[in-house]
Every structure is written in structure tokens, then in C-alpha cells.
Amino acid sequence: MTPIHVVGGGLAGCEAAWQAVRQGVPVILHEMKPSKMTPAHHSGLFGELVCSNSFRSNQLENAVGLLKEEMRRLGSLILEAADACRVPAGGALAVDRTGFARYITDQIQNHPGITVMEEEVTRIPDEGIWLIASGPLTSEGLAQEIIRITGSEELFFFDAAAPLVERDSIDFSKAFLASRYNKGEADYINCPMNEEEYTAFWEALVSARSADLHAIDTQKPQVFEGCMPVEVMAKRGKETLLYGPLKPVGLTDPKTGKHPYAVVQLRQDNAAASVYNLVGFQTHLTFSEQKRVFSMIPGLENAAFLRYGVMHRNTFLNSPVLLHPDYSLRKDPRLFFAGQMTGVEGYVESASSGLVAGFSAGKKALGEEYGYFTDETAIGALARYVSHEDITSFQPMNVNFGIIAPLERQIKAKKRKRNLIVSNRALEQIEVLRRTIERIYP
Numbered sequence: 001m002t003p004i005h006v007v008g009g010g011l012a013g014c015e016a017a018w019q020a021v022r023q024g025v026p027v028i029l030h031e032m033k034p035s036k037m038t039p040a041h042h043s044g045l046f047g048e049l050v051c052s053n054s055f056r057s058n059q060l061e062n063a064v065g066l067l068k069e070e071m072r073r074l075g076s077l078i079l080e081a082a083d084a085c086r087v088p089a090g091g092a093l094a095v096d097r098t099g100f101a102r103y104i105t106d107q108i109q110n111h112p113g114i115t116v117m118e119e120e121v122t123r124i125p126d127e128g129i130w131l132i133a134s135g136p137l138t139s140e141g142l143a144q145e146i147i148r149i150t151g152s153e154e155l156f157f158f159d160a161a162a163p164l165v166e167r168d169s170i171d172f173s174k175a176f177l178a179s180r181y182n183k184g185e186a187d188y189i190n191c192p193m194n195e196e197e198y199t200a201f202w203e204a205l206v207s208a209r210s211a212d213l214h215a216i217d218t219q220k221p222q223v224f225e226g227c228m229p230v231e232v233m234a235k236r237g238k239e240t241l242l243y244g245p246l247k248p249v250g251l252t253d254p255k256t257g258k259h260p261y262a263v264v265q266l267r268q269d270n271a272a273a274s275v276y277n278l279v280g281f282q283t284h285l286t287f288s289e290q291k292r293v294f295s296m297i298p299g300l301e302n303a304a305f306l307r308y309g310v311m312h313r314n315t316f317l318n319s320p321v322l323l324h325p326d327y328s329l330r331k332d333p334r335l336f337f338a339g340q341m342t343g344v345e346g347y348v349e350s351a352s353s354g355l356v357a358g359f360s361a362g363k364k365a366l367g368e369e370y371g372y373f374t375d376e377t378a379i380g381a382l383a384r385y386v387s388h389e390d391i392t393s394f395q396p397m398n399v400n401f402g403i404i405a406p407l408e409r410q411i412k413a414k415k416r417k418r419n420l421i422v423s424n425r426a427l428e429q430i431e432v433l434r435r436t437i438e439r440i441y442p
Helices: 011-021 064-074 077-084 096-110 140-150 193-205 230-234 287-294 346-367 378-386 413-439
Strands: 004-007 027-031 054-057 092-094 114-118 129-133 155-160 164-166 176-178 188-193 262-270 274-278 305-307 311-316 331-337
Touching: 004 011, 011 027, 011 077, 011 096, 011 346, 027 054, 054 346, 064 346, 064 378, 064 413, 077 092, 092 096, 096 114, 096 164, 096 413, 129 193, 129 346, 140 287, 188 193, 188 230, 193 230, 193 287, 287 305, 331 346, 346 378
Parallel strands: 004 027, 004 129, 027 114, 129 331
Antiparallel strands: 054 092, 155 311, 164 274, 164 305, 176 188, 188 262, 262 274
């Protein structure tokens, strides 16, 4: 059987390869790392996380929680790896990023139906089934090839990653362990600020020097709202951070018995609990400024920064014009795209697009017809959002209940209850699909 070619060994590419090979279709996975690295990657492992280590909420009342559960039930490799490498994070799913990447790498490299080719792809042949999941840091050569085959100029925005600190360097005479609203275990390190400390921190943050964007791109950057640098957010107003990453709601300082004026939270980043990341502190400040300003946070005065925040250009397509809901190219359906370059935003969303694209590409390789995932599921709603021709101003999107088909009849209930009803409806559909898949896959 002619193999499917998958370009990119990130979350979407690995998920796509997995879903295709599960159907008995051979896969050739092309990955340019480690011979050629991107500005944000640090290892040659597949599925490397370059920003947060969190996959966000696990609750079915939350759309991303529903999306994860749908993917689990459909045999997602990415969710299997995340669950196996989980670290404490309250009601969220967070992972040991190195263990997570190693798990995925082992599964991909040891599967007899997947051949890994370490090379940069800069040309897509005019025959065969190809699935491009090269990510938001697509190389310049492949980006130009995508422009050629789609006939559409690339779009872009700038994305940022948060710093990592060593746990043993945190001053726990000032910081305390707790989860917001005491939900779950005390999984977060909290650094409280009074009003005077917050004011000094905010003034330093908004006046700090940023790194030179010309090293990334000469065009004016467009910052995506879902991963906004903390200094950009701070410049929107002195109180903006108090309603964002520094909100003190649901937290009580055990030393005072009161709610702090502001709180910086740190989340466990590895299984050994020796590394923590600053939640919501994506940044593009210079490294020296990060050290100076973030050391003003109570408890982090002597923190050892293991990695400073970085900012990089992300590339994505004008997908509503270009793609079908199975992530195939309208003008050439033998070509598929997956991952953040399609305009889905977030780790889980990227893997979800890979699941749909890989499943669909496998069906095409087998010569079988299969309909689209419906928009009553989170997986299908996300696919339909990025491929809906009526969208005129397209921006990357996290999964949310607003894009999932509403219930047929109005139900008078609180939002969380309605969301749970929508989730249960979706999972009923996924269960039917799962039973069908189990009969199909060898």
C-alpha cells in the first residue's frame, strides 16, 4: 500500500500519523529536527512542548475538557501520553514535558508501520497523500511551498513562552502552596503581593526593555490574545493583570488569613516537582530584564531561572477559504493540513486537528468514504470553525462551547449544567463512532 506522508513531528503530526497507521496504512513521518532546529525547540524529541506544560481543564463543563475526553475515547496518542506523564495541577491536566515528549517519541519510533525520515521538506510532490503538520514555526522553505500550493499568502502572529524556575530557589517564607478555591490538592506555588509591591512590579514591567523583534521578522507583529506577553497585557492598564494571571480570587494567604492584593502562581513543570513555570507569564522581555523584574515578585527574589521566556513567529493559513472540515485542501483533497497552522489554538486543539486529518487521510488511502465529524462534538465543531467559509476575519481559536451546535431545545439551567448536557450529548456520538472504529481497525 502507498504510504501517507506526514510532515512534522509535533503534537498534530504525531497524532495524525498514529490515527492513519491504526487503520493499517503505512506512514512516512518527515521531521527536520534535530539536524535543523527552530528558535523555540530545544531537543530532537517528537511532541516537544515549547510553551506551557498545561493541557488546561479536565472538567466536562469546560469545552477543552470535553475535547480531551472525546479524544481519549477515540484512541488519541497525545492524550494517552499526557495521562501517562501527568503532574499535579488541580483540576487541570499538566504534564512532565520531557517525559511526555519521550513517551510520544518511543511510540512513534517503535511502531512498525511508521518510518521516520530526518529531513526538511521544502517541496510537496504532485502525487500521493501528504499531510502537512509542520507547526507555527514552519521553515521558510516549506512556508514558501505552502504559499505555492495554496495560492494564498501566509498569515502570522507572535507567540510567547513563560520562564521556568527551580523550586528549591523559591522563598517559602513568602510563598505558599494552594489551589484556587481549594479545588483539589494544593498544587500551585503562590507568591502574594500587597498593593505597594504590585504597584512597584507593574511600573517596572511596563517600562522594561523588550528583545529585538527584527531578529524574528521585520513586519509589525500581531499578538494573539490567547498567549499575550505579560508586559503587553500590563500596558493595557494598571489593573489588567489583576483580572488576568495575577488575580487573587479564590486564594487566601495562610500567613495573614486574607486575600492578597495580587498573586503570581507557579505550576509544576516536571514529574520530579523540581521545576515550575510562571503561569501566564509569557514574555518577550530581554533575559536581563526578566531576571530584574520577575525577581521583584515576593518569594522569587533569589529564584534560579532555568529558562527565560521567548517569543517567536507563528504561521497560520486562511483556513476558511482553503480547507474542508476534514482538514483537506479544497483545491487538492489529497493534501491535508493539521495543527496550529490551520488556526486551531492550543495543544489539545492541535492534536484534535491531527486526529481528524490523520483519520481522514487514512480513509482516503484505503479508498473509503467517511463523513465529517458533526458540530455537536467538540472535535467536529473545531474542524468546522476553521473551515467555515462565512468567517471573514479569521483568527486562531481555542475550543469553546460557543462553536458547538446548541441544544435542540432551550434548557433553563445554570451555564455549567447546560455545558454538561452538551458534553454528554457529544460523548454519546463519540461512543457510537468509537465502536465503529474498533470494528474497522485491525
